[in-house]
Amino acid sequence: MGAPTQTRRERLRAETTAEIKAVALALMAEGGPGAISLRAIAREMGMTAGAIYGYFPTRDDLVTALIDDVYTSLVDTVEAARDALPAADVAGRIMAWGQAFRDWSLANPEGFRLIYGDPVPGYQPPGDGPAAGPEHRACAGLSGLVAAAWPQAEALHGGAGYAWSDFDPKLAESVREGFPDLPPDAVALALRVWGRMHGLVSLDVYGRLRWQARDAERLYREEMRDLIRSLGL
Incomplete structure (x- = not known):
């Protein structure tokens, strides 16, 4: 039907x-x-x-709907780019995720600013907050990338001494449920990966690279390649 x-x-x-x-x-x-x-x-x-x-x-109902739409669009995009490559190609999937994130962000600067930039003044999200579903998917996706890289990355990033109490309880619960073999040190690494993926993109979206670099995309690709090497891949 x-x-x-x-x-x-x-x-x-x-x-x-x-x-x-x-x-x-x-x-x-x-x-x-x-x-x-x-x-x-x-x-x-x-x-x-x-x-x-x-x-x-209310205005907050509209903002909540906007955040949910924007986050869903972003996560759909990066997941599709990641899944276009086989699971065994861990480095390629990380690069695909990062590149898709940059492309989406530059094509949707208002959406990027809404979910990652300045907060909407006075906005109070309902319940657990907007975009809980897509935000959870984004977190799980990044954690999955690090989990796939962890057999190589552990020698470089294990032993940092993180505990589950070092993270937001909801984040810790989500990671432990989805990736029960992943230690707290890997969660810290996932947050660092997230930061490196976002850094140059944020500067680009806000126009901070416009005059400093003629080829911002090349800078980003090199950053992603260095990130992948730092994971032992």
Whole structure:
């Protein structure tokens, strides 16, 4: 059986919801995170404030939806790049993840700023916070890359003396559940890998490399190659 057909009302609601999100990101690109406002979006779209509240009761509901969408898009992209290579090619999968992360970030600078940049002023995430699912997938994906590299990396990075208490309890629980043989030292290494993948990308997204380097992509590739070598691969 095929997917159920949307009614005209449902289709129009989905299109308006998508437009609200697009306008919110455009406002953020122009004025920063604090520019996201339901009233401002309503003005841009020619809607009444009351009408837009029918889609998102509060600004925080909209921000939560945006973060979830953005994080899901990012994780779908990096996972697809990683999984295009065989599991035995650990170095290649790390490079693919890192390169896909950079490409996505530069193509979606507003999304990058929303999930990794300046926080939205006054934003209070509901419950466990937005994007718990995709953020968990991103964490698990990076932990999986380090777990695959750990047989070689342990000789270089084991014995650092980390304990599970050195990490956020939810992170420790997640890693221990998904990778029961991975020690705390490997979790520290995964966080360092994350930092190295993000560093040059963040500078690039915020325009800090624009005048300093003519080929920022080359710098990033070399950083990823050095990262892979540092893992003993």
